[in-house]
Amino acid sequence: MTFAWKAAGITYNRYLAVAARVVRRSLKEEKRLAAERRGQQELRFAKWSNGKQGDMKNLAQANQAAAVESAAAGGQ
């Protein structure tokens, strides 16, 4: 089974996150406010090499960049 989003470099994890986000936004007001809090993520990471910490990167941005790269490489 091939999916269109795979060709754009989107991972299954990202696909699920997008689908879950849109479901949360479709809820009635009071349920939506409680549910949308679950969708928030804020993660930063840094790669360590040779005992030194590299640049701090935002995970969401890094994932997006990886998707673009993967799409350019043929969407594996």
Next chain:
Amino acid sequence: MNSLRIARAAVRVAPRALRAPIQRRGYAEAVGDKIKLSLSLPHQSIYKSQDVIQVNIPAESGEMGVLAGHVPSIEQLAPGFVEIIEESGSKQFFLSGGFAVVQPNSVLSINAVEGFPIEDFSPEAVRAQLAEAQKVANGNGSEQDIAEAKIEIQVLEALQAKLK
């Protein structure tokens, strides 16, 4: 085949007293026509090993109904409604996508990221988002933005089909 039937009939005819009492330990005989359903989200268990009659799931390979005694299988779920038929009636939940695992012995586990009963959705919010997503999908954003908008359209259209 025929001789087997005769042999079985002979056993049935044998008087009770003549048969040695059989010491058998095992699981209690399960009620045969129910399937144990667990419907779990990362933050909540909607069903916890509850007996239900039938579950209709939106698998990527097509809609399927799962009854007791179904062959074991693993199905990827498309965003869509699961219908759970219980003795007291049927319920519908919209799942954003995940997996359904049909285990042996009539056990069904469904895992999804988000799942809500049909009455929790707002048709206006769905309509507004669908218009927005269609605009993005037909616009000239990045390949990823368009792909994400198309995922949203797929989810919203599945929602809208039943909300009307």
